[in-house]
Amino acid sequence: MVGLVRLLGIRFLTWLNSLGRATVLWANAMWWLPRWEGVRLIVTQIYYVGFLSLVIIVLSAFSIGAVLALQFYTQLARFGAEDAVGVGLALVVLRELGPVVTALLFAGRAGSALTAEIGLMKTTEQLSSMEMMGVDPLKRIIAPRIWAGLISVPILTAIFNTVAIYGGVVVGVNWLGADPGGFWSGMQEGVEIYEDLVKGMIKSAVFALLVTWVAVFQGYDAPPTAEGMSLATTRTVVISSVLILATDFLMTLVFYGDF
Amino acid sequence: MRMRTIEISVGGFVLAGIIALVFLAVQVSGVNTSQVQDSYAVIARFDDVAGLRARAKVSMAGVTIGRVRSIDVDMQWGDAIVTMDILGEPGNLTTDTSAKILTEGILGARYIGLSPGADEETLADGDEIVETQGALVLENLIGDFLTNIGKS
Numbered sequence: 126m127v128g129l130v131r132l133l134g135i136r137f138l139t140w141l142n143s144l145g146r147a148t149v150l151w152a153n154a155m156w157w158l159p160r161w162e163g164v165r166l167i168v169t170q171i172y173y174v175g176f177l178s179l180v181i182i183v184l185s186a187f188s189i190g191a192v193l194a195l196q197f198y199t200q201l202a203r204f205g206a207e208d209a210v211g212v213g214l215a216l217v218v219l220r221e222l223g224p225v226v227t228a229l230l231f232a233g234r235a236g237s238a239l240t241a242e243i244g245l246m247k248t249t250e251q252l253s254s255m256e257m258m259g260v261d262p263l264k265r266i267i268a269p270r271i272w273a274g275l276i277s278v279p280i281l282t283a284i285f286n287t288v289a290i291y292g293g294v295v296v297g298v299n300w301l302g303a304d305p306g307g308f309w310s311g312m313q314e315g316v317e318i319y320e321d322l323v324k325g326m327i328k329s330a331v332f333a334l335l336v337t338w339v340a341v342f343q344g345y346d347a348p349p350t351a352e353g354m355s356l357a358t359t360r361t362v363v364i365s366s367v368l369i370l371a372t373d374f375l376m377t378l379v380f381y382g383d384f
Numbered sequence: 385m386r387m388r389t390i391e392i393s394v395g396g397f398v399l400a401g402i403i404a405l406v407f408l409a410v411q412v413s414g415v416n417t418s419q420v421q422d423s424y425a426v427i428a429r430f431d432d433v434a435g436l437r438a439r440a441k442v443s444m445a446g447v448t449i450g451r452v453r454s455i456d457v458d459m460q461w462g463d464a465i466v467t468m469d470i471l472g473e474p475g476n477l478t479t480d481t482s483a484k485i486l487t488e489g490i491l492g493a494r495y496i497g498l499s500p501g502a503d504e505e506t507l508a509d510g511d512e513i514v515e516t517q518g519a520l521v522l523e524n525l526i527g528d529f530l531t532n533i534g535k536s
Contacts (some may be wrong), residue, residue, distance in 0.1 A: 134437065165387070168390065168391060168394050169387075171394045171397065171398075172390040172393050172394050172397075175394070175397055176393045176394060176396075176397045179397065179400075188385055215412050219408070219412070261449030276398075277397075279401070280397065280398060280400070280404075281401075283401050283404035283405045283408060284400055284401060284404045286404065286408055286412075287404040287407050287408060290408075290412060309411070310414075312414070313411075313412070313414025314411045314414070316412050316414065317413060318413040320410055321413065322408050322409060322413055323414070338495055
């Protein structure tokens with residue numbers, strides 16, 4: 126019994142310890158605003174984590190928008206409320222699916238890559254050689270990647286939202302034949318810029334913070350072995366996915382909860 | 385990869401993001417740049433608002449002319465005080481305008497319907513609409529119906 130309690134204590138302390146190290150890492154890396162030469166590094170990282178994620182984001186967004194329109198249409202048509210397809214689709218995408226799915230895809234596509242890259246740099250002692258040359262790896266490696274994630278995820282979310290709504294239009298209006306006038310005017314009537322669009326973007330910024338933070342820390346903290354790296358990559362995806370979904374619930378509660 | 389290609393791709397990426405945001409704001413949320421319209425407040429007392437919410441429509445002849453700003457309860461009189469924002473300058477509603485709480489369709493949202501009166505004088509900012517009719521509550525109707533059956 127005491128052993129179990131002790132195990133719990135050890136677990137908790139380990140967890141607290143790594144949370145502390147992660148916070149210190151993040152704070153140290155983000156303490157300085159990037160200077161001009163830092164911007165080039167950030168641009169390169171945006172290319173890798175943002176631009177190269179475009180294909181997967183656009184494809185998933187289109188399918189999700191199409192599927193939502195199809196489901197909404199078939200159900201709503203039974204009540205003769207096909208006009209509500211537009212507003213339903215837009216609200217679901219802007220409020221929940223856009224930010225959440227983008228962040229999940231980003232964690233899988235870019236987060237794991239970040240962990241693997243930084244972990245490998247550490248394993249092959251590139252980070253320590255940098256320190257030896259007087260280059261701070263936090264500023265040179267970690268900070269640009271965090272900034273790139275923070276910039277890329279909201280942009281990817283905006284693109285995801287747009288493409289998903291376009292996918293919904295293609296299926297709902299062009300294919301199934303919902304009335305385009307009712308579709309768009311219902312959407313414009315029901316969607317509020319602050320309530321839906323801005324709050325969705327706030328969500329995506331928070332997710333960006335979580336994903337890049339977890340990814341960078343897991344890479345930086347990974348044991349320098351092949352096994353440690355594979356564990357760290359897996360952990361990045363698992364932890365950030367769970368964090369995204371849990372935080373999403375909390376933020377929805379705060380933003381839209383009626384209390 | 386040459387820096388030039390990377391920079392062009394990132395520029396295009398950011399541009400696509402901005403275009404997407406503008407599209408979402410204009411086409412999806414339907415923000416009009418000319419939406420800065422004046423409005424003034426009018427209050428009305430209802431015996432029962434039954435499910436009317438803040439930001440519900442205020443309409444006249446089926447056209448939206450305002451929104452409900454807030455709903456409070458007057459404990460002393462036991463009725464609800466609804467504050468509405470009416471678009472336009474004061475002077476477009478007569479003092480004997482009447483307000484009713486209506487429902488869109490059978491299951492739709494509650495909204496306030498205004499019917500114009502014939503008076504010469506008009507409502508100013510903060511005035512009260514006197515002639516009101518609260519929401520029809522189905523339970524009350526059924527209750528009345530049953531008592532009437534019982535009597536006859």
